[in-house]
Amino acid sequence: MDQLLPFxxxxxxxxxxxxxxxxxxxxxxxxxxxRQPLEFIVSxxxxxxxxxxxxxxxxxDAKEMLQKISRYSFYTLEEELRRGYITIPGGHRIxxxxxxxxxxxxxxxxxxxxxxNIRIAREKIGAARPLVPHLYKKGHWxxxxxxxxxxxxxxxxxxxxxxxxxxxxxxxxxxxxxxxxVDERSEIAGCIGGVPQNRLGKRTDVLDACPKAEGMMMxxxxxxxxxxxVDEIGREEDTEALLESLNAGIAVVAxxxxxxxxxxxxxPTIRPLIEARLFKRYIALSRxxxxxxxGYRLHVCDEQGRPMTTAEEIWS
Amino acid sequence: MIRLLGxxxxxxxxxxxxxxxxxxxxxxPKELRQWRxxxxxxxxxxxxxxxxxxxxxxxxxxxxxxxxxxxxRDLHRSLASGKKSLLEAWNxxxxxxxxxxxxxxxxxxxxxxxxxxxxxxxxxNQKKHIQLTLAHLEREEQEARAAxxxxxxxxxxxxxxxxxxxxxxxx
Numbered sequence: 107m108d109q110l111l112p113f114x115x116x117x118x119x120x121x122x123x124x125x126x127x128x129x130x131x132x133x134x135x136x137x138x139x140x141r142q143p144l145e146f147i148v149s150x151x152x153x154x155x156x157x158x159x160x161x162x163x164x165x166x167d168a169k170e171m172l173q174k175i176s177r178y179s180f181y182t183l184e185e186e187l188r189r190g191y192i193t194i195p196g197g198h199r200i201x202x203x204x205x206x207x208x209x210x211x212x213x214x215x216x217x218x219x220x221x222x223n224i225r226i227a228r229e230k231i232g233a234a235r236p237l238v239p240h241l242y243k244k245g246h247w248x249x250x251x252x253x254x255x256x257x258x259x260x261x262x263x264x265x266x267x268x269x270x271x272x273x274x275x276x277x278x279x280x281x282x283x284x285x286x287x288v289d290e291r292s293e294i295a296g297c298i299g300g301v302p303q304n305r306l307g308k309r310t311d312v313l314d315a316c317p318k319a320e321g322m323m324m325x326x327x328x329x330x331x332x333x334x335x336v337d338e339i340g341r342e343e344d345t346e347a348l349l350e351s352l353n354a355g356i357a358v359v360a361x362x363x364x365x366x367x368x369x370x371x372x373x374p375t376i377r378p379l380i381e382a383r384l385f386k387r388y389i390a391l392s393r394x395x396x397x398x399x400x401g402y403r404l405h406v407c408d409e410q411g412r413p414m415t416t417a418e419e420i421w422s
Numbered sequence: 423m424i425r426l427l428g429x430x431x432x433x434x435x436x437x438x439x440x441x442x443x444x445x446x447x448x449x450x451p452k453e454l455r456q457w458r459x460x461x462x463x464x465x466x467x468x469x470x471x472x473x474x475x476x477x478x479x480x481x482x483x484x485x486x487x488x489x490x491x492x493x494x495r496d497l498h499r500s501l502a503s504g505k506k507s508l509l510e511a512w513n514x515x516x517x518x519x520x521x522x523x524x525x526x527x528x529x530x531x532x533x534x535x536x537x538x539x540x541x542x543x544x545x546x547n548q549k550k551h552i553q554l555t556l557a558h559l560e561r562e563e564q565e566a567r568a569a570x571x572x573x574x575x576x577x578x579x580x581x582x583x584x585x586x587x588x589x590x591x592x593x
Contacts (some may be wrong), residue, residue, distance in 0.1 A: 177502070180544060182472045
């Protein structure tokens with residue numbers, strides 16, 4: 107959180123400093139839009155200050171913020187301005203929007219950046235612990251697909267799973283294994299200059315900002331992982347690469363956007379994977395709220411999609 | 423005896439000041455060349471390495487000879503403290519650094535103007551600004567060379583001769 111402060115405009119810094127500790131730990135997003143009031147999202151809801159209006163985010167603030175994010179070196183952001191997001195120290199991500207310049211109908215990059223969405227990354231160390239008995243069998247990790255709607259904590263879960271794999275669990279005598287992360291959107295590892303900002307375990311390798319399909323093949327060829335970890339599969343070429351890596355005998359843990367297993371099995375790009383029964387476990391995530399604290403519920407299903415157990419975890 | 427001593431003191435003083443003024447003429451083209459090589463190094467690091475300014479300043483402070491290296495050392499320190507924007511850090515460092523150089527007002531303007539564009543553009547535009555600044559500095563360097571050729575020797579001998587003149591007048 108402290109790493110985030112210097113990037114924010116002055117009024118937002120002041121609000122954040124005065125925000126109560128409880129709200130701060132549940133802060134999910136800070137949204138800044140030119141000429142609009144600042145918006146803080148706490149536990150999925152817009153947060154309001156008592157008896158005060160939110161300050162306005164001026165276009166000048168936007169310019170200054172971008173300068174600070176680029177460390178006063180705008181030319182370093184070319185790639186990020188094409189992708190539309192930046193990872194900053196601490197693994198937080200800043201999504202960008204504004205005016206785009208194109209060349210031959212393709213996005214060249216953003217020029218005027220006037221909308222910012224600061225997503226606060228929060229490592230939930232231990233978030234994936236309830237999954238271990240389902241995914242670790244006889245010294246091997248099973249291939250699994252984690253399914254959930256946006257903001258249900260798929261990435262948080264997969265990140266902690268990567269940590270458990272790369273770190274091992276000494277008290278349950280689970281040894282550390284080689285984990286390979288293909289981190290297309292720099293969300294799992296939150297790499298800066300190729301060095302992960304998040305705790306991922308000592309035996310974890312990361313291909314940062316690499317297209318998934320190609321990255322999976324690169325990872326298998328070059329790093330021989332025991333478990334391959336990818337986020338947000340769904341494109342056709344992803345499926346091909348997944349089929350190949352699953353056939354190569356490497357366990358794959360992936361996530362996909364969907365509300366349920368039924369929904370995902372209707373998706374033409376993912377269906378072949380399900381039909382081939384390459385994933386041994388499906389984990390469906392949904393978001394629950396218990397007395398104001400965000401949490402998630404997970405259903406674990408076997409390779410045929412039959413439910414096994416339901417566990418509920420509340421984050422604090 | 424006292425006279426001889428006085429005469430030699432005067433002669434020494436004027437000769438030394440002549441040499442010091444002449445040194446300004448000699449150093450100016452040299453420093454301008456250093457600045458040009460600094461900018462060229464910056465260009466390649468920005469274009470091909472996409473190195474942020476803070477690191478770039480650190481690299482340059484190690485690569486370049488004094489006195490330009492001092493400027494980049496101070497700029498790096500100022501940026502690393504994280505309290506100032508690049509523009510503020512650049513201008514403040516230039517002000518602090520200026521007494522140590524033999525450069526003139528015109529060069530200061532060029533460098534300050536360059537600082538205002540630094541880091542605010544994409545790589546292509548940054549390159550254009552660097553090229554423009556290089557052209558300005560090259561013109562200044564030619565002028566400085568001409569001034570050096572015309573004045574360095576003359577000022578040096580003028581210092582000695584002026585001293586001689588004073589001594590002769592007092593004799």
